[in-house]
Amino acid sequence: MYYGKQGTVWNIQANQASWMVRKILQTHKVLEDVGWNESQVIQMEKFSIKQVYQLMRGEYPKVEWRKLICNTCTYPKWTFILFLTLHGRLLTKARLLTWGSVENNKCILCDDGHEDIDHLFFNCHYSGKVWQQILRWQNIQKQAIGWTEEQRWA
Ligand SMILES: [Zn+2]
Numbered sequence: 569m570y571y572g573k574q575g576t577v578w579n580i581q582a583n584q585a586s587w588m589v590r591k592i593l594q595t596h597k598v599l600e601d602v603g604w605n606e607s608q609v610i611q612m613e614k615f616s617i618k619q620v621y622q623l624m625r626g627e628y629p630k631v632e633w634r635k636l637i638c639n640t641c642t643y644p645k646w647t648f649i650l651f652l653t654l655h656g657r658l659l660t661k662a663r664l665l666t667w668g669s670v671e672n673n674k675c676i677l678c679d680d681g682h683e684d685i686d687h688l689f690f691n692c693h694y695s696g697k698v699w700q701q702i703l704r705w706q707n708i709q710k711q712a713i714g715w716t717e718e719q720r721w722a
Contacts, residue, residue: 578606598624636722653685654719660684686715 582593599609602623609615633654637647652658661673661683675683677694689695690712699712712718 633719633722636719653689653715656685658685660688690714690718 578593578596580593582590585593596606598620599605602620637651637654640647649658661670661675663684664670665673673682673684675681675687675692677688678692681687681692690699691714696712703710703712710721713721
């Protein structure tokens with residue numbers, strides 16, 4: 569009743585109000601931002617914070633590789649390297665060469681190919697053998713292919 573003296577409660581300046589009243593007013597603003605009004609919220613049988621969050625966040629397409637990164641039981645370092653690789657941000661020599669940070673982009677494992685993501689993980693003679701051993705260890709019968717195809721397969 570005190571705050572409603574000046575008209576509707578939602579239009580008051582609550583600088584002097586208690587913490588709880590300010591939070592209620594802030595929540596009202598959030599609900600208005602997602603497109604809900606007071607009567608809609610009152611008529612709801614079940615209020616969902618998840619639904620409000622999704623309305624605030626908006627719709628974004630999900631990337632295909634999200635399950636490779638999220639909720640995996642791997643070491644955080646491996647997940648981070650995979651994340652960088654998926655975004656094309658892994659610091660391979662081919663990438664460092666474009667910045668002038670290295671003198672050449674020769675692979676340090678085989679000293680032959682150009683060290684980009686495809687070569688470093690799959691096309692290199694040495695790392696290709698490692699990948700084949702991992703696939704065999706996991707009882708997966710397939711040949712190593714390029715990064716894009718392996719990503720799609722995974
Ligand atoms: Zn190599």
